[in-house]
Amino acid sequence: MVNNKNINRVCIIIGIVTVIIAVVFSYFGESLGITATTADLSYVTTLFDDSTVHAIDIEISEDDWNTLQETATDEEYQRCAVTIDGEKISNVAIRPKGNSSLSSVASTESERYSFKIDFDEYSDGLSYNGLDKLNLNNVISDNTYLKDYLSYNMMAYMGVDAPLTSFVRVSVNGEYFGLYLAVEDVEEAFAQRNYGTDTGNIYKPDSMNLNDENGMGGGNGEMPDMSNRPDMLPTTDTNQATDTTPKIDATSQTQELPNMDQMPDMGNMPGGNSGNDVALIYSDDELSSYDNIWSNAVFDVTNADKETLIDSIKKLNAGENLEDVVDVEEVLKYFVVHSFVDNFDSYTGSMKHNYYLREEDGQISVIAWDYNLAFSAFSGGGMGGRTTTTAVSSTDEATTLVNYPIDTPVSGTTMEERPLLNELLENDEYLALYHQYYQEFITGYFDSGEYEAVIDNAVSLISTYVEDDPTAFCTYDEYENGVAVLKQFCDLRAESISGQLAGTIPATTTGQSEQPDTLIDASTIDIAAMGSNLMGKDMNTENTAGTAITETAENSEKINNAMAGQRPTNLPNDKAAVTGGETATETKDATAVTNETSAMPDNKNGMVNPNGNAAATNFDISSLILIGISFLVLGGGILATKIYKR
Known part of the structure; x- marks a missing residue:
């Protein structure tokens, strides 16, 4: 059993050793065979799958x-x-x-x-x-x-x-x-x-x-x-x-x-x-x-x-x-x-x-x-x-x-x-x-x-x-x-x-x-x-791709619809379409718009990273987490010894 008068010294020593171990694992973990955590980069194979629209x-x-x-x-x-x-x-x-x-x-x-x-x-x-x-x-x-x-x-x-x-x-x-x-x-x-x-x-x-x-x-x-x-x-x-x-x-x-x-x-x-x-x-x-x-x-x-x-x-x-x-x-x-x-x-x-x-x-x-x-x-x-x-x-x-x-x-x-x-x-x-x-x-x-x-x-x-x-x-x-x-x-x-x-x-x-x-x-x-550079061009030629919309009494309070081509007409009225506090990601039963008659060749843009993985190492964050956990464990140990010391 450790004497009360030595408990503080023991805790200090344990704390120092814990911090040293955390730092070594954080910054030299790779050479020790420790695998770093990875960040989610799955957008590479979802949004940037170029075989679909x-x-x-x-x-x-x-x-x-x-x-x-x-x-x-x-x-x-x-x-x-x-x-x-x-x-x-x-x-x-x-x-x-x-x-x-x-x-x-x-x-x-x-x-x-x-x-x-x-x-x-x-x-x-x-x-x-x-x-x-x-x-x-x-x-x-x-x-x-x-x-x-x-x-x-x-x-x-x-x-x-x-x-x-x-x-x-x-x-x-x-x-x-x-x-x-x-x-x-x-x-x-x-x-x-x-x-x-x-x-x-x-x-x-x-x-x-x-x-x-x-x-x-x-x-x-x-x-x-x-x-x-x-x-x-x-x-x-x-x-x-x-x-x-x-x-x-x-x-x-x-x-x-x-x-x-x-x-x-x-x-x-x-x-x-x-x-x-x-x-x-x-x-x-x-x-x-x-x-x-x-x-x-x-x-x-x-x-x-x-x-x-x-x-x-x-x-x-x-x-x-x-x-x-x-x-x-x-x-x-x-x-x-x-x-x-x-x-x-x-x-x-x-x-x-x-x-x-x-x-x-x-x-x-x-x-x-x-x-x-x-x-x-x-x-x-x-x-x-x-x-x-x-x-x-x-x-x-x-x-x-x-x-x-x-x-x-x-x-x-x-x-x-x-x-x-x-x-x-x-x-x-x-x-x-x-x-x-x-x-x-x-x-x-x-x-x-x-x-x-x-x-x-x-x-x-x-x-x-x-x-x-x-x-x-x-x-x-x-x-x-x-x-x-x-x-x-x-x-x-x-x-x-x-x-x-x-x-x-x-x-x-x-x-x-x-x-x-x-x-x-x-x-x-x-x-x-x-297609040509626009800067400085004479831009008075009317675009033939779309027809400007004439503003009417019904849509005058909406956004101006005059443009080359129709713009969306179902914009909301007074209430915002988005709740500012929402941060959650919701998944709906919907799929990407696809062209079933054609498929692109192997995506050469799919070079994910030097190792070809759709996830990248995020070592700095994991290092901070490890150090933080170490300090929490240390703090808990010290608190426990103070509460239950004889």
Whole structure:
């Protein structure tokens, strides 16, 4: 029996030993053979099973829907409930999202915004099968409905980190609203799925500061005053193109397109020649010189984290020992797919945004993001700057874009101003590796017919929903034509790149300028048929996909129904559709909307995490729980000895 005078000492010793054991098991458990707990990431195999069209219903009060539409550019969350394939999640947040696409829709009669759904904005820890945030993309500027989907499929095929996607039939209060693309947000669930506990630091570099804090378009700043800026048409052939934008408000002013020589110098515009930090150009060691990176960090970062990334950027720009600061294989494969799809609303364009940067232990990699303007929809020099898009002035633009040089795949900038790309391709060893990966991509994805199967299966899956889409930005005929042109573009692009890899077609801008006769002729295809960039377009052409509704006395107190395509008509009246305090997840007897006549091939977006599991380790939480339990046991023991000591 322990003497009373020694009981305190014994308890202290036991307590110290308990804490030591807890800490050792928590942080060194893996090496001791202890398996960490796992987080539920079953959303990977439910919502992002891309062999079916999923059903998402948004239940929202009339007042909140009104506010969401009327203040769309403020991107403020409204409360709603969301039912995904019959599973209801209440007390969820929803807001419009986007950048130029958001502003474009806001300036028209359409209400077809892209949306961001945050499951735990109002209820900490609430998720949909482990998913914390979800994007619903409105496929604006995309007559094919496939640009984002196909681009991410290509990225996944090459093993590049990219969000999961699937098509969803979105309804609002039970009324079909439109066919959208569901896109996994790059947040906690994405990081756990791809990296487990070693998430590293993730940033979304962006100097535009227009609208979205963490979605398509970057920071929290306001849209700059563009009222005095002349409209700028995309460089696709707009005489042949069908305007895919919604009908603009009749009160909006129209402007004539000036001669390009009269265009203002826009080098200091957001996304112009400013924002060297976003381009990963090293300037100095001051933390403040890289604010466009820090302000868009996905997770909290310390000054030490910032200094590590600056050091990596410095070494990258020096071009030495690149493998120490760049995940060479991942980044090269990213640029393989990225350059194939001619996406210039990106790091390789004048905007130099729309990508996520990941750093772990000083090594940089890239996460793919935002491809609705891929396949040359954002061609030309963007918003000014040194455009290198037109390699051969004597050829039409379709031929230029189909043959876009893979060794200098930049637009509106120079290779030297994009060091993450330039330093790798200036290295002979890495250039050869880049070409090797490109050949594997062309052979495995295009020569094999894989890409065509992906497109055909997706088309058979979604066509019925596209035809009935009440808020579509294009007609069904334009959709079918866009898909046909997309296939033509991919065929010709793959043929050109095969020639560039074989040396029969120059792979640089200079080389193509000197040998224009070697280029693949693409003059018969209309690039704009796939959908064009909206920013600066003349948006007065009326959308033929839907008819604006005339407001009547009966619906005048409801939300304004004037839009391109019918909006839901059964919005609730005075009572909210959602009870704010509800946080429970309810399961209804409902199933996903399926297409029984078609099935997608094995989901290459289904790369769950490095180990291929639909669950990610959540070791930090389990560690804290273990330590907490240890202290509770210790406290209970001490209390017991005090109460029952002799």
